[in-house]
Amino acid sequence: MMIDLTQTVSLSPAEVAERLRALPVFSTLSEEELTCISAAPVVHVPAGQILAQQGEKLTLFGILLQGSVRGYYHYGTKQAQTISTLEPGAVMGEYALITQQAIPVTAEAVEDCLILSYSEEEFWGLMARCPAMRSFILSQLNERVRGAQHRSIQEEKLAALGTLTAGLMHELNNPGAAASRAASQLRSNLRLMHELGKAFSREHDKREFECVWALQERAFSSERPQCMSSLEEADAEEALAEWLESNNVPNSWGLAPILTSIGITTHDLDCLKAEALEDGKHSIENIIAWLASMVSSMQLVGTIEESITRITGLVKAVKTYTYEGKSGQSIDLNESVHATLILLKHKIYEKQLSIKKSFAGGLPPLSVHAAGLNQIWTNLLDNAIDAAPSKGGEITVKTGANDGRIFVTIGDNGAGIAPEDQGKIFETFFTTKPMGVGTGLGLGIAQRIAEQAGGTISFTSEPGKTEFTVSFPIKQESK
Numbered sequence: 001m002m003i004d005l006t007q008t009v010s011l012s013p014a015e016v017a018e019r020l021r022a023l024p025v026f027s028t029l030s031e032e033e034l035t036c037i038s039a040a041p042v043v044h045v046p047a048g049q050i051l052a053q054q055g056e057k058l059t060l061f062g063i064l065l066q067g068s069v070r071g072y073y074h075y076g077t078k079q080a081q082t083i084s085t086l087e088p089g090a091v092m093g094e095y096a097l098i099t100q101q102a103i104p105v106t107a108e109a110v111e112d113c114l115i116l117s118y119s120e121e122e123f124w125g126l127m128a129r130c131p132a133m134r135s136f137i138l139s140q141l142n143e144r145v146r147g148a149q150h151r152s153i154q155e156e157k158l159a160a161l162g163t164l165t166a167g168l169m170h171e172l173n174n175p176g177a178a179a180s181r182a183a184s185q186l187r188s189n190l191r192l193m194h195e196l197g198k199a200f201s202r203e204h205d206k207r208e209f210e211c212v213w214a215l216q217e218r219a220f221s222s223e224r225p226q227c228m229s230s231l232e233e234a235d236a237e238e239a240l241a242e243w244l245e246s247n248n249v250p251n252s253w254g255l256a257p258i259l260t261s262i263g264i265t266t267h268d269l270d271c272l273k274a275e276a277l278e279d280g281k282h283s284i285e286n287i288i289a290w291l292a293s294m295v296s297s298m299q300l301v302g303t304i305e306e307s308i309t310r311i312t313g314l315v316k317a318v319k320t321y322t323y324e325g326k327s328g329q330s331i332d333l334n335e336s337v338h339a340t341l342i343l344l345k346h347k348i349y350e351k352q353l354s355i356k357k358s359f360a361g362g363l364p365p366l367s368v369h370a371a372g373l374n375q376i377w378t379n380l381l382d383n384a385i386d387a388a389p390s391k392g393g394e395i396t397v398k399t400g401a402n403d404g405r406i407f408v409t410i411g412d413n414g415a416g417i418a419p420e421d422q423g424k425i426f427e428t429f430f431t432t433k434p435m436g437v438g439t440g441l442g443l444g445i446a447q448r449i450a451e452q453a454g455g456t457i458s459f460t461s462e463p464g465k466t467e468f469t470v471s472f473p474i475k476q477e478s479k
Contacts, residue, residue, distance in 0.1 A: 007045070009114060013038040016116060019065050023089035029132055036130045037063070043117045051092070051107040051115075058096040058103055061123035064088050067113030071105040084147075085110070094137050095144050097123055172311060174344060174378065179307035182300040189293045189300070196290045230357045236260045243269055249285055255292045262295050306339055310374060330365040331373060333399055337408055340377040341397065347385050353393040360400040364474055366453075373453070379446045380410040380468050387414030387466060396467075404474055411467035422461065446470075 011019075016038035020026040026034065042065065045051060052058055054073050069086040083105065086092065096103045097120060118126060127134045228236065237256045243266045244252030273284055338359070348355055366373075384395050396411040417425060426447045443457075450457045455472040 007043055009042045009044050011042045016040075016042060016065070019114075020063075020116075023065075025089040025136065033130055033132050037126065037133055038116070040116050040118050040122060043115050045109045045113040045115055047109050047111045047113075049109050051109060052096075052103050052105075054104065054106040055102045057100075058093045059120045061093040061097055061118040061120070061126075062091070063116040064090045064092065065114040065116055068110045069107050069113060070110050071107050073105045091137055091140050094123075094141050098141055099145075174347070174382075175307035175310040178342075179304045179311075182303040182307070186297055186300045186304075189297045193290060193293045193297075196286050196293070229359060230355070233260065233357075236265075239266055240264070240269070244288070247273065247284065249288055255288065258292045258296050258299075259288075261299065264291075303342060306342070330367055333363050333366060333406060333408065334359045336373050337377050337397060337399060340374055340381060344378070344381050344385065347382075348395060351385060351388070351390055351393060353385065353388050353395055355395045355397065358396075358398040358400075360398075363399060363401060363406050366406070366472055373449070376446045376449055376457075376470055377408070377410070379443060380470070383443070384410055384412035384414075384466070384468075388412040389414060401474065405471040406474055407469050407471035409467050409469045411465065413464055414466060416463045416466050417459075417461040422459075425459075426457075 013035065017031075017034040020029070020034055020038060026037070029037075043062075045067070047067075051062075051069060064086055066088055068088075069090070069092065070082045071084040071086070072082045086107075092107065092115070093103075095101070127137065237260045240259055241253045241256035244255060247269075249255065269284075269288075272287060341355070341357070381395070381397075388395060392413070394413045396409070398409045400407055400409075426443050447457050450470055453472065455470055457468060457470050459466065459468045461467075
């Protein structure tokens with residue numbers, strides 16, 4: 001207690017006893033008990049002076065004889081409103097002395113005060129000699145402990161709500177940004193297709209339309225080509241890009257990934273070229289541009305649908321935070337991971353990271369909650385992206401089956417998780433990310449979803465290599 005003991009007031013024990021007797025809480029005490037209490041110095045504390053600072057350990061006990069004291073506490077950098085006001089007859093400092101804990105509030109004199117002040121040794125002597133005072137002090141302590149517990153619970157609820165809200169905004173940002181970018185690109189595609197439509201009406205005949213329409217059917221097809229590994233995908237894109245470049249098609253390396261995504265090969269383009277050039281007068285530029293725009297538009301529509309579904313799933317997850325739906329769905333593990341990669345691709349590109357994918361074919365479907373699975377991949381991929389170095393950073397994604405289980409492994413080549421943190425990374429609100437970046441929710445949520453779906457999450461980490469593996473039994477029951 002930050003009381004200046006040199007500012008004592010000349011009051012005899014008898015005068016102090018009279019002042020105590022005038023206070024309702026001490027009016028029923030005997031002369032002997034009043035004499036026991038009053039044998040201590042009285043200190044004057046001017047208005048505005050801090051008597052005790054939140055977080056410090058006190059060595060003084062006081063009884064307020066005159067004036068008033070307010071108690072308030074700080075939460076972070078903000079000062080909370082007053083939580084209590086002490087009037088004459090109130091005791092101060094017993095909480096810190098009995099519990100040996102730091103005082104939970106800051107005490108400030110609202111007006112000039114007179115305080116009967118005891119040292120720590122004198123306080124314990126008072127507790128031993130005066131049963132009535134001991135009972136009064138303990139009853140006050142009980143009230144304050146209950147009040148402190150209630151405030152602590154409320155603060156934890158508010159902190160959890162704030163952290164959950166921040167985490168939700170973080171998770172909503174990815175699909176929200178993806179939908180916005182997709183809508184903008186879709187508008188550009190439609191404008192381009194409108195211009196190309198004019199050229200078609202002037203330059204191309206029925207056979208060319210039939211060839212284009214046959215290829216466009218792939219863009220509308222509900223059956224997607226099998227997910228390719230990074231190497232297979234790169235080889236297919238390179239072959240298409242070289243074909244386009246050799247035929248003087250602009251933006252060949254930009255168009256190749258779009259056409260590859262629906263399984264178009266150089267053989268298909270040879271067919272298209274033969275039809276377009278049969279009479280020797282037509283260029284295939286507009287046909288391929290139209291086709292690429294159509295394919296891109298269909299993919300963008302899919303991205304928007306997926307983003308909206310993800311956002312809806314996240315909002316629903318907040319409402320049912322402690323419960324996963326039991327409506328089982330057959331989930332293609334490769335497609336589930338691939339969809340999340342699409343939504344996070346912009347973040348990977350922004351950091352200029354490379355990504356290596358290895359999707360195993362023929363994996364059996366899972367019968368679990370799809371939105372929950374997407375949340376796992378989002379959290380793990382987001383952490384991997386943040387952990388990977390900006391220079392030479394690499395993300396690895398692998399699916400497969402082993403020992404009766406199917407798995408997804410997501411890794412990065414970052415600095416790794418410190419050994420002292422590895423036992424805490426699944427704890428709620430624990431994060432190693434900077435303030436404002438990490439919420440500490442992601443891995444805890446991912447683990448809960450995996451366990452409710454009958455799976456497990458494990459990890460290995462060392463400098464230069466961290467991998468998280470999520471696995472499920474191949475024979476899944478609906479969750």
